[in-house]
Amino acid sequence: MVFSSNPLSLSVPDPTFDTWLRDSGYLEILDQHSSSAAAAPSTTTTSTTTTTTTAIGLFISFFSHALTLLSLFTLNPFSKLTTDDFSGPTPSWTRSFFADHGSYSFPSGFGQARLRVNENVKRYARNYASLFVLFFVCTLYQMPLALIGMISSLALWDIFKFCSDRWGWDRYPVIRQVMVRAAQCVTAVILICLNVQMALFCALGVSYTVMIMHAAFRKLTPARQPTRSR
Secondary structure (H helix, E strand, O other), X not given: XXXXXXXXXXXXXXXXXXXXXHHHOOHHHHHHHHHHHHOOOOOOOOXXXXXXXXXXXXXXXHHHHHHHHHHHOOOOOOOOOOHHHHOOOOOOHHHHHHOOHHHEOOOOOHHHHHHHHHHHHHHOHHHHHHHHHHHXXXXXXXXXXXXXXXXXXXXXXXXXXHHHHHHOHHHOHHHHHHHHHHHHHHHHHHHHHOOHHHHHHHHHHHHHHHHHHHHHHEOOOOOOOOOOOO
């Protein structure tokens, strides 16, 4: 479905029309409108000031882009995220998540970046979660001690569950609580001594940066792609 910038401009002001688009779910129209407004060419009146105007324009553009990039890390990408966003099917990695080069553009400003981040994080939540798991596994592969610590922690809790089932610790709440606290302390010591927390922080940092950059640069597309008629 294609809209002009505001087909009801004679009776409905732009802010009201934008609010209606946002409430109706046509966020891709707002995204396209922001990109079109930012890409509007500016003309110079005299040829003698062309070089100066170009230099100033490049500096302003560079400064604006830098501020936009820095503002991305002030956003809260999880503000509108719900558990339902993880229950649906995973979007296609090739057609939806990565797509082609035409599906990416630099956000024109903080408002467009926030719109894209909030919506894309909801749409591709399962993809970002899969990327985090992938980065965490790669980090553990690069840090053998952390990998040993993770395996040891999992093995410790498997042994705890086996002993609990074998000797019936559920019938003795006090003993079971003491053993749980002891297992937690041992697990914390293993994780800290073998730098598992560093592997986790590295994976979180890389995955968060990739998520923010992808969500900000990925153009918004209709949530439901039209089906092709045969």
